[in-house]
Amino acid sequence: MELKGKVALITGAAAGIGLSYCEELLKNGAKVSLCDIDSEIGEHVADELGVKYGRKNVLFCQCDVTDYPQYEEAFEMTIKVFNRLDIVINNAGVMNDRFWELEVDVNLDQYHVNLSGVRSIVLCPGLTDTGLIKEIRKQLMSSDYEAAWQRDNANSKTQSAEHVGRALIEILQKAQSGSVWIVENGQSVREWRG
């Protein structure tokens, strides 16, 4: 897929993996609509990327992905400003066990039925160095869960968000609709074949 001139909407784009997706897309000539619940950081980051990659290539839309009308508005705003929309990256998930019902709703209910020629790809990052992971204790229900988390990740090598961003660009070029990809331990992105 040629990324130059394409328009991408990225959720959870003000920090971490989402921000890295934005930067890699901009480097490759795409225009980005950064959508994030946090407008203070989001506006700031969008300004910085605008200075670096051209103001006309960057838009910020404040939006909480758990609020359907807000999410819809972000799509409308993106299409109004850029006149097109080619790529949607559902990056903002919920990892907070205290809101486990929302966790299930947002993380597992994001699917797309391929009826309209839209390509739907899944990219699963392993342990990635972002704010989410730095404060993992806050996301887990109890200290028992923290011990389980430490155990599960004992053999994981933390990778950078930039590494995940580069993996996104790679799979956008070659991935088929319905495919699932894994990028973990700082290794090359690979297709999961079950």
Ligand SMILES: NC(=O)C1=CN([C@@H]2O[C@H](COP(=O)(O)OP(=O)(O)OC[C@H]3O[C@@H](n4cnc5c(N)ncnc54)[C@H](O)[C@@H]3O)[C@@H](O)[C@H]2O)C=CC1
């Ligand atoms: N960091 C990791 O090791 C891994 C992260 N993930 C997933 O990748 C995604 C990004 O994670 P990180 O970059 O690590 O997190 P992060 O905490 O560094 O950044 C998340 C961004 O999403 C925004 N956000 C939070 N709730 C939102 C909402 N309801 N609507 C819109 N924006 C919202 C935040 O303001 C923030 O800018 C998440 O879905 C996370 O569950 C998946 C596997 C590994």
Ligand SMILES: CCCCCC(=O)/C=C/C=C\C=C\C=C\[C@@H](O)[C@@H](O)CCCC(=O)O
């Ligand atoms: C409950 C929602 C979780 C959504 C995912 C998320 O927000 C954050 C995930 C953070 C880290 C994931 C690390 C994955 C590591 C894998 O690479 C692997 O090493 C873990 C293996 C664990 C196992 O039991 O097989």
